[in-house]
Amino acid sequence: MTQRVLLVDDDAAVREALAQTLELNDIAATVTGSFIEAKDHISRAFPGVILSDIRMPGRDGFHLLDFTRSVDSDLPVVLLTGEGDIPMAVRAMGEGAFDFLEKPCAPTDLVAVLRRALDARQAVLRDRAERRRTEEGDAASRLIFGLSDRSEALRAAVRAAGRADTEALVISPPGGGVSKVAEALHLCAPRANGPFVKAAARGLTPDAIDAGLAGAEGGSLFLDDIGALGADGQVHLADVLERGATARVIAGAGEALEAEVGAGGFSADLYYRLNVMTVRIPPLAERPEDIPELFRRYVAQAAEQSGQPAPEVTPAVIAGLMARDWPGNARALMTEAMRFVLGVGEGPDGAADMGLAEQMAQVERSLLVNALTRHKGQASETARALKLPRKTFYDKLARYGLKPETYR
Template sequence: MIRQVLLVDDDAAVREALGQTLELHDFSPVTAGSFVEAKDRIASDFAGVIVSDIRMPGRDGFHLLDYAREADPDLPVILLTGEGDIPMAVRAMSRGAFGFLEKPCSPKELTAVVERALTVRGMVLENRRMKAQLEASDPAARMIFGRSPQVETLRAQVRVAGRAGTEALVLGAPGSGVSKVAEVIHLSSLLSKGPFVKRAAAGLDRAGLDIAWEAAQGGALFLDELGQLPEDTQVALSDALERGGARLIAGTTQDLRRAVDEGRLSADIYYRLEVCQARIPSLAERPEDIPVLFGHYVAQAAEQAGIEAPRITPEHEAGLMAQEWPGNARSLMSAAMRFVLGMPDELSQAKDLGLAEQMAQVERSLLAASLGRHNGRASEAAKALKLPRKTMYDKLAKYGLKPEAFKRD
């Protein structure tokens, strides 16, 4: 295994001496005389560690440390100084340095700290590799976002439902993403290569169900809001389940047990589904997941709008967590879109604006989104919005929007 060390020092003699020491101890040094020379090698996939002098002309070791931590917070950086400055050592460690050595350091000191750093680096990269492999083959980890114990339980339920291959029921509050979780169950199953057919149960007649069941052969049929399936169609569904060939995954935001007790839902269908369930926790149950979900939705909305995602401050995240989200993921998604487009994302903000001001917010957002989608080309954005070019430029000036700010490489 290549034990790579990026060695950065502006003193050629020191650089050569340290490099020889590392080579004698079976490390593989790559030397650089400055931050500018070294920076192209500093990346999240760099398999080694960094040893850098602090005092260098231009960009010093602290700048290199900050740059490395931005590229990869887990990339070990060992800093060297010839001044024996204790406050500088404290500053280095507080900013995330893996280690700190005073020059001239002994070969034993240098190689010991480099050895520890490489061991840590190897473990980090191995864990990432294993996690990437797991997520690549685990739709629940890849598609269900959050870090709370509640969402971990949901992922576990989804994996069990996927492997079981039986009929399954997904329960969740309105806006919680019932159909998405149902699809993840399908993708986690042995039938994942087969079709995933979605239908609303409300108003679905026998003929429509038969067509959907045939289309789902070799895969799964998802029926949303199963409790609203007409009684006659329930009989057809029971017949279809007996015939087999496809798997039923049902979704509901209502209490199906009550629907059975009231005679609105077939007990046979309900008990088939009851065996394997996945319940989506509401955002009120897992507020720590709100920043994770919001960040994902912001990135998604920015990509759709063709504009750069705005920075989400810790204060904004705290404000999101303090709010109630009765619409769950759906309402959080809408808030993310408004955030990306620069529209007020809280009713408390919007209510203080008059109608003209609110309309101006919307107009500015639409202009920005159109510029983003057309890579900053104002003339094309104007055509898409059906605006004369002069009117477009007048509005851009009014709102302080510069087309060049929306250009992407």
Template sequence: MTNTVLLVDDDAMVREALGQTLELDGLTTIQAGSYIEAKDHIAAGFDGVILSDIRMPGKDGFALLARAQSVDPELPVILLTGEGDVPTAVRGMNEGAFDFLEKPCEPAALLAVVGRALRTRALVLENRALKARAETGDAAARLLFGESVLAEELRNRVRAAARAQAEVLICGEPGSGTSKVAEVVHLLSGDATRPFVKLPAAGLTAAALDAAFDRADGGTLFLDEVAALEAGAQYLLLDLLDRVAKTRVVAGTYRDLEAEVAAGRFNPDLFYKLDVLRIRIPALRERKDDIPVLFRHYVSIASEQAALTPPEIEHDVIAQLMAQDWPGNARALMNAAMRFAMGLGLADAEGAAQDARPGLSEQLAQVERSLLIEALRRHEGGATAAAQELRLPRKTFYDKLARHKIRPETYRP
């Protein structure tokens, strides 16, 4: 998380006292005595927050607020007002200030407001990084989120399957995103300009299946939960795969198709025809390192769709999320993010009752693990920089990585 505060006050003694409070809390301050001194620090790429007095000679704090908003409308600016100067504080909030503090301000109040502003800033910057990633790179990088080893292996497997131009069998638990993976396979293939047709296999008649091949017309036909395909449609699909070679079939299932074949419910020839390239989507409980970035991404999307300001996501929220096994996988996490964005908290996420929450030691371990991962992510796998940010001796930092089975290289670009 960014820890830089641009501190602007024309009173050198006040500025020094505020700066000392912030620096004793581990924050970095850039100090300026006027608008002129401060304005050059407010430029594109500034990743901190601003704490500024309102009443200063020359251009005042409102002018500084206006400059900050012209550079970055989401740059938090905290204004310092005189004691009891409520109208000025209200004006500042109406003009877009993040918050205000009355002088003289108590250290605890100062650190609480600045800390909240820094967390908000970190979330904004992380969301921007996610959006930038979503607008660059190939479809696998843009649409299949996650920074764990398993997530990268999934993307690579999808890319390989797309290049092969053969039938693909996608296996994953309910809610894991078989449809999304199928779409990415299509987008990365040489037939990406051709149609992508998605059909639920359950209840699909032979006639509807035949018509689907016509609609796909050399593109990709995705059959969702292919194990539910009726016997007649299975035989037709086997025949169509032999005759309509220009259309690729991607099948998704959460069932064990080999067990379905053994039980006589699925055609063995069709199974081997579909099982040319297999992609297994790891369950969310297998890649818990991805939960924080996925949750933040889903919260950002939900907030944007509802025209809401994304809420703060505290460490205890991440700890609660990571303590769950998520049998509903990404879909359930997305639903939890939607509720959270709407201000409903995490109540009933995955049906977890309050009395089913993990104990204190487990929650603390989850918080520690998430802090380590997030620090590594911010420093792109740089262990030294991450350890310094967390103010941990190098050996202690590596001991903790080993205890939580975290590999720094996972987070390197």
């Protein structure tokens, strides 16, 4: 969705100058000269910000602010004030304006305020879309979070595996949330109203497997870490599946399971019986754009669990999170969110113990990750967008251990 600024000013010369400033800074603008012209553009779905003069004939900037807040109280309004209008602008801030700028304002100041407002608007619209998706959607939408293409592909794979209603294998990196994905898979299946029984595969005896299947009759038995199932259990489970189980079996495993089959460490017979449908959970390193949304969600959950107020997740915090690799994936991010809420440790940005060079490197890595994500791992496009010579770009990738193919 294209973000834009709705510009409202009755002075044609001012409108033209402001519109040119926005255009030069790659900010799309809709230009209007009055409240009457502007109000038809304002809605809860408006993907941007209102920039309005206070003093206008007829209905002024205060009328526009009141109208905007009646339509959507989260739609930012930035007001432009004349030299003698500062008290009015302060009053407007008290009534809900996002910010105000005194005319004539420096282009850099104008653009900085508008970008902050646009970021705030984007966050509101993103959160609303996520709430709609989780509240109105199916189990895959309610249980599997993330706005990236890879997260959407994961939800699609879960829905497909759910509809198939056969045995399934969920391959997950460490801490990837395999249990939630398995539950979503169960709830997307025709047997969703049946029980969902979870058991750790390590140490399960044939009798325990039978008990688990009996408890999940008509539903699904999820066996976590299937690679740790003993040899007797593997033989027994393969035999049960051959004869026809009374419950669907969903198995969770790490990426190494296929190699264990090839090396003879895991039953090939059982592997191929389980691997009718395969769902792979992408690691956070492959979908870093999901990190801000996931962290904010985990912070809210941690605050509720601990009874603590949720601290503000600032851009600096997000930059620190994005600069990390997260080998522990969702589980590690959850732990970080709880520590953040409890105020223990150095905080997600780690800035407290960093010198300037380390902090700058952290920011640079984050910018590289964001650009690679935006351009889907296309190295030449990413280098061009960052205005970096090809050699410099690849030198920086090597310095931070980044591989373009990870983001495709």
